[in-house]
Amino acid sequence: MPPAQSATDHPPDPELAAEQEHLAESRRQLARMRERTAALDAAAAGDWVSREYLESAFALRMKQLADDPGVPLFFGRLDTAAGPDGPDGPAGESWHIGRRHVSGPDGEPLVIDWRAPVSLPFYRASRTEPMGVARRRRYGFQHGRLTAFEDEDLAAGDRAGQAGQGGQGHGGHSAILESEIERPRVGPMRDIVATIQPEQDVIVRAELSRSVCVQGAPGTGKTAVGLHRAAYLLYVHREQLTRQGVLVVGPNASFLRYIRDVLPALGEIDATQSTIEELVARSLREQNPRWQIRGEDSAAVATLKGDARMAEVLRRALWSHLQAPDEALVVPRGARRWRVPAYEVEEVVASLRERGVRYGAARAMVPQSLAHRVLVKMELAGDSPDDRVQDAVARSKPVKDYAKVLWPVVEPARLVWRLLSEPALLAAAADGLLTVEEQERLRWERPAKSPAATRWSLADAVLVDEAADLVERTASMAHIVADEAQDLSPMMLRALARRSSTGSLTVLGDLAQATTPWATRSWAEALAHLGKPDAHVEQLTRGFRVPGEVIEYAARLLPHIAPDLEPPTSVRRTRGELSVRAAGEDPAALVDAVRAAVRDAVAREGSVGLIAPDAAVGGLAAALEEAGFGFALLGDEPEDERLTEFDAQLDLVPASLAKGLEFDHVVLAEPAGIVAGEPDRVTGLRRLYVCLTRAVTSLVVVHSEPMPPELGTPGP
Numbered sequence: 001m002p003p004a005q006s007a008t009d010h011p012p013d014p015e016l017a018a019e020q021e022h023l024a025e026s027r028r029q030l031a032r033m034r035e036r037t038a039a040l041d042a043a044a045a046g047d048w049v050s051r052e053y054l055e056s057a058f059a060l061r062m063k064q065l066a067d068d069p070g071v072p073l074f075f076g077r078l079d080t081a082a083g084p085d086g087p088d089g090p091a092g093e094s095w096h097i098g099r100r101h102v103s104g105p106d107g108e109p110l111v112i113d114w115r116a117p118v119s120l121p122f123y124r125a126s127r128t129e130p131m132g133v134a135r136r137r138r139y140g141f142q143h144g145r146l147t148a149f150e151d152e153d154l155a156a157g158d159r160a161g162q163a164g165q166g167g168q169g170h171g172g173h174s175a176i177l178e179s180e181i182e183r184p185r186v187g188p189m190r191d192i193v194a195t196i197q198p199e200q201d202v203i204v205r206a207e208l209s210r211s212v213c214v215q216g217a218p219g220t221g222k223t224a225v226g227l228h229r230a231a232y233l234l235y236v237h238r239e240q241l242t243r244q245g246v247l248v249v250g251p252n253a254s255f256l257r258y259i260r261d262v263l264p265a266l267g268e269i270d271a272t273q274s275t276i277e278e279l280v281a282r283s284l285r286e287q288n289p290r291w292q293i294r295g296e297d298s299a300a301v302a303t304l305k306g307d308a309r310m311a312e313v314l315r316r317a318l319w320s321h322l323q324a325p326d327e328a329l330v331v332p333r334g335a336r337r338w339r340v341p342a343y344e345v346e347e348v349v350a351s352l353r354e355r356g357v358r359y360g361a362a363r364a365m366v367p368q369s370l371a372h373r374v375l376v377k378m379e380l381a382g383d384s385p386d387d388r389v390q391d392a393v394a395r396s397k398p399v400k401d402y403a404k405v406l407w408p409v410v411e412p413a414r415l416v417w418r419l420l421s422e423p424a425l426l427a428a429a430a431d432g433l434l435t436v437e438e439q440e441r442l443r444w445e446r447p448a449k450s451p452a453a454t455r456w457s458l459a460d461a462v463l464v465d466e467a468a469d470l471v472e473r474t475a476s477m478a479h480i481v482a483d484e485a486q487d488l489s490p491m492m493l494r495a496l497a498r499r500s501s502t503g504s505l506t507v508l509g510d511l512a513q514a515t516t517p518w519a520t521r522s523w524a525e526a527l528a529h530l531g532k533p534d535a536h537v538e539q540l541t542r543g544f545r546v547p548g549e550v551i552e553y554a555a556r557l558l559p560h561i562a563p564d565l566e567p568p569t570s571v572r573r574t575r576g577e578l579s580v581r582a583a584g585e586d587p588a589a590l591v592d593a594v595r596a597a598v599r600d601a602v603a604r605e606g607s608v609g610l611i612a613p614d615a616a617v618g619g620l621a622a623a624l625e626e627a628g629f630g631f632a633l634l635g636d637e638p639e640d641e642r643l644t645e646f647d648a649q650l651d652l653v654p655a656s657l658a659k660g661l662e663f664d665h666v667v668l669a670e671p672a673g674i675v676a677g678e679p680d681r682v683t684g685l686r687r688l689y690v691c692l693t694r695a696v697t698s699l700v701v702v703h704s705e706p707m708p709p710e711l712g713t714p715g716p
C-alpha cells in the first residue's frame, strides 16, 4: 500500500484538495436535500390519515438527512476499470461510498449508500477478483475533516505488490483500516460500515429469504454483522420489513443499551430491540397488564421448563380441555326441536381438529359447524333454510352454551398455572414424556391461589408464550437477529421460531460462551428448534477486539469448554498487554490491588471495565466509592434511565452481565470467584472465558485465591 496522502504533506496535494471539495459539495447537496424535504407540505394530502402518514414520513426523511459533522459523509471510493478498448473505450466510473445516498441537483449521485449493489465491490473486491474495480480508495478523517486517503490498485494485481483483502487479512496492509480497528473504544458500540470485512459482508448481504447462523469467537464482529445485516435488509426490502417488523434480540438491558445507537446511526429506526424476557413478558401482560416476571427458578427447574418436550406437554394439556359430548345438542326453533346426536358432534370436533388450526381459531368455528349440522337436518326434513338461518342457529343460546362446554375458552397463563399446580393435569399431559421425578420437579411447591397471585419466572413466561401461540397464532416478523443465541433454551428458541415463521433469522452466538444451564449444545439442534434446520452455519474466527496475547491466554480454556471449536486469532496489530497479579490472601489486599489496577487504567485513554464475580460487586462498589472513583454499576440503573453506564469512563461489571460488551482496559477481579459463581465448572470456565475476552488493549487479572488450573501456570 502506498503511503497515505495526508493534509500535512507539503505542498498541498491537489488530489486531496479535490476530495475535500467533493466532501464539501456533498454536504452542501445534503443540506439542499434537507431544505427540499423541509419545504414539503403534508397539508396537500386529501384526508387526515394521509396527512399524518405524510407528516411522519417527512419527519423520518428529515432525520435520515441529518448531517452529523463528526461523521464523514463518505469513507471510500471505487474507480471502475475503463472499458476494454483502450483510451477510445468507455471511461471508468468513480463512486464515493458512504452511509447514505447524496445526489446533486440533477440527480447525479455524489455519494452512494454502502448497501447499494454498486458498493458491494468496495467490501469484496480483491486482487485475485477485482470485480471490475481498478482502484479502491479509503479516507482518513479527523473530527469529520478529510485529512488523508489511501489507494489500493486492484488492476495492477500482484505486480504492484500491494495490499489486498479477499479474506487475506489486512494486518499491515491498510493504515486507515488498521487505525479504525485499533481506535480506542469509548461509549456505546459504533457502526463498522467503513471497514466491514469480506467474510462479514457475505453474511451482511445474505438474501432476506436465507436464514444464517454465525458461530463466532469473541470479538469476531457477530453483533456488528447482525446489526449491519438488519440495516442492509431494511434498505433493500424497506416496505416489507417496515410493515412486518425487524427484531433484534439481545441478552440483557445493559447489552441493548450498548448496541442501541448502531442502527439509528445508520438511519434505521424501524427495528425493535428487545431481550427475550421483554418479548415473552408481553404474553403475560396481554392477559393482565400488571403481570410481570418476578419469580426465579432453580437451574434444574428452569432447564426442565425450557426443554422442548414441554411444548408437547402444553399441547396435550390444552387440547385435553375439549369435552366429549355426553348428550345431544338440542336446538328448539319455532314448534320444532332439532337434535344433533353426540356421535355427530364428535364428528364435528374431529373434523375441526383435522384442520390443524389453532385451538382458538377452531373454537371460533364450533358454533357455525354445529349450526351446519342443524341445517342439514332441516333440509332432510324438507325445509330449505338459507345462510341466515345457519347464522341465527349459530348465535342461538343453546348452540352457544353447548359450544362453550364442548370447546372451552382457555387462557394461556391459567393453563400454565394449572399445569404447574395440579398433579393430575400434569400427569395426564406428561404421560410418556416426563418421568415422575421430572413432573415432581416441575410442580410448584406452594402454588399460588390464582394466576394473578403467581410469581411468574422467565421460564414460566416462555411457557405462557408457547401456550398463547397454541391458542392463537403469533404474528411473524420479517426478520429476527438473535444475538448470544447459544444461551437460549429450546423453548426460548421456539418463541423466536414462531415470531419468524414466515420470515428469516440471523442467529449469532458462540458455543464456547454458553453460560446458561439450558444452553444449546449444537447449532444444528438450535436451528431445528428455530424452525430453520437448513440454515447455513458460518464460522468467524478473526477477532477484531481482543489482542493476540490476551486471546491466546483466554483460549487456553477452549479445550475444557468447547474442544471442537477452532481457536480464534486476532487481527489486531498490537499484541496487547496482559498481566496477572497475585494479591495477598487477605481480602483487603485484593481490594487494594484492584483499586491500584483501576487507578492505572483510568489514567489512560479509553473505557475501563472492572469485571468481578457477582457476589463481590457490592463490596467493590463500596471500595471504589470510598476511594473517590466515579463509576457506573451495570445492572443497577433504573430501566427508564437513558444515560448512565456508557457515559462513564469506568464501569463496574458483574461477571454475569459482561457478555457482548467491551472495554479498552479490563481489570478482572478474582477469576476463581467467577468460576465458582456458576452451578458447574464448565459453565464457570465459560463465564471466565467471556470475561477474559472483553479487553481491547489491556487486561489485568487480580487474584487472591489460586488461579483456575485450566488457565495453566504460571500466569500468562
Ligand SMILES: Nc1ncnc2c1ncn2[C@@H]1O[C@H](COP(=O)(O)OP(=O)(O)OP(=O)(O)O)[C@@H](O)[C@H]1O
Pocket: 180, 181, 190, 191, 192, 195, 196, 197, 200, 216, 217, 218, 219, 220, 221, 222, 223, 224, 225, 510, 513, 544, 545, 659, 660, 661, 662, 693
Ligand atoms: N470489520 C470490522 N472493522 C472494524 N471493527 C470491527 C469489525 N468487525 C468487528 N469490529 C469491532 O470489533 C469489536 C467486536 O465486535 P462484536 O462485539 O460485534 O463481536 P462479537 O463477535 O459479537 O463478540 P462477543 O462474542 O464477544 O460478543 C467491536 O468493537 C466491533 O466494532
